[in-house]
Amino acid sequence: MTAGDATGSQTPLKDEDGSQLWLRYASPGRAAKSYRRIVRQIHVDGSSATSGIIRDELHAAIASMLGRAVLRNQNGFQAGALLVGTPTHSAWVRDLNWMGDLRAVGDEGYLIRSSTIANHRVTVIAANTETGALYGTFHFLRLMQTGQPIGRLDIAERPSLQVRLMNHWDNLNGTIERGYAGRSLWQWNELPEKLNARYTDYARACASVGINGAVINNVNADVRVLSPEYLRKAAALADLWRPFGVRMYLSANFAAPVRLGGLSTADPLDRKVADWWKAKADEIYGLIPDFGGFLVKANSEGQPGPKTYGRTHAQGANVLADALAPHKGMVMWRAFVYDEDVDPDRAKRAYLEFTRLDGQFRPNVAVQVKNGPIDFQPREPFHPLFGAMKQTPVIAEIQATQEYLGQAKHLVYLGTMWKEFLDSDTCAEGRGSTVAKVLAGQVHPSRITGMVSVTNPGLDANWCGHHFSQSNWYAFGRLAWNPELSAAEIAGEWTRMTFTNDEKAVAAIRDMMMSSRETFVDYTMPLGLHHLIGGDHYAPMPWNDRAPRADWTATYYHQASADGIGFDRTRSGNGAVEQYRPPVCELFDDIERCPEKYLLWFHRCGWDYRMKSGRTLWEELCAKYFAGAQQAAEMRDRWQSLHRIIDARRHGEVAKRLAIQVADSAAWRDRILEYFGR
């Protein structure tokens, strides 16, 4: 099999298994010629592990992309040198006198500039820290991988958000909750002695998109992760990841003082409990000096928490925060709580519980809030807690593992979904108070800013099960670095790095990605419908009316009957809209103005309700389901047309999954319409 690249040349395509992710460093095509002139020598100043990583990455990547090795560090520069360094480690960088600009990019940012040293044209990647230099290196390589001009660079970058973490729901027995790409990456039985090569590949992939930490265990936390035995294992990973700027975090079980420590209570106001957490924190920092902190799921879905002892979430978070504070660690306290006694509507509960605690959390606590008020549905309005907590840092939790979005079987690029969320205007302090700005502390000043992703890699060769699911890991990193990036830009760069720089193919794949989430919504849960599933959250089960809790059924949410469908969350209904600021509240409340994509989330409508298209609601639902299934089929055909441009192995593997997607989208359409039709 052959393929034309951007140069028009025909090169044989080797089968790939996807294990190299977006770091394949394939030929950039036409741009290679100018790159060979611009990059002729690599000069990385510094002797740390991180500078070694930078050096190795640059040499391997550039040799792979340009088909020839470049010169190593030499005394002095020649034209075409690429200098990487920090003012601390590089006299060359110091002599450039960029201190003011460097200060502006902070600890993790960087400058990439075309410059002149000793009368030679050079390219400089300068940063205040070596981690910043590593991020700058990956940025520079991304420019090359995607065929961008690199001759006149003047780039200054700093991350918008401080905390950019992978959240793994990995269990200590090697399974992954909502994992669709094989077993856990972490080989607990082999750690700490044996270190799998994938641990480093993982950290490298994270660093390449600016991800700076990982919570490695499930929020449904096994207490044993805090035992000395498991802490030593976690410490071995932390040591490996440190040079990549990836910090270790752990999910903590709130009952650990009882279940691990043998105390009779985990009451956060009990002295002995506070002492236990302090001692545990000291022990952890003895092993992992830069430990990031704890993530806690408390009083949610059976997990223990402070409410068990009549205490609040703030009191619970604070006892852990006090233990971590001397070491500069933090607590991420999840707002994914939905106790039935708080309100009959699950969507309202977290807001009610947390807004009343605003101001009561210690400075090193952030409340971690899912993007929407229910649970990672294909479409939800933004969670009303964004913009509502003026004195408490709120960080966002999004989900790259496609629990409710076709898992690793359907091609669904989530960049568009996350952008819809990040661009949502909370109007918390007037118009323009987007979620992205709330997260970045630009609406209410915030001590901690961040975004985390429940994430998708496992032991599968291609890491994420579906080759395209890699794009969600990638997009998360890019958006956590800069929530203002566009979904299309991210899809385009990922496609170029992962598959090809062939312009037509890039356009086709980017289009598929850009429409894929809306397609999925159309054939599963359009017009604001949500939770029409049961069991493992994959297949349609709108009839699901039996579960241990009412709010785990489908009928609780769609409320379909002979006279209509939808959940009345308006002011005249259960008032959930009032958790949003005006004018968002009025917008959602007014059936005429409520965006139709949220219609049945906020409104209950008769089947013959007239939609903006002129169709009745029932006709519109039918149209959506048919269009969604049709678009899935078109996506399959489009992919088919790329078979000469993508290597046979990856092309075939994606094609197989698209065939499943086409069949399953038709099943969604037929089952849902048959059920509601009745």
Ligand code: GCV
């Ligand atoms: C880790 C959903 C998922 C659960 C998950 C929970 C959470 O309910 O289905 O598997 O548990 O969210 O976010 O805590």
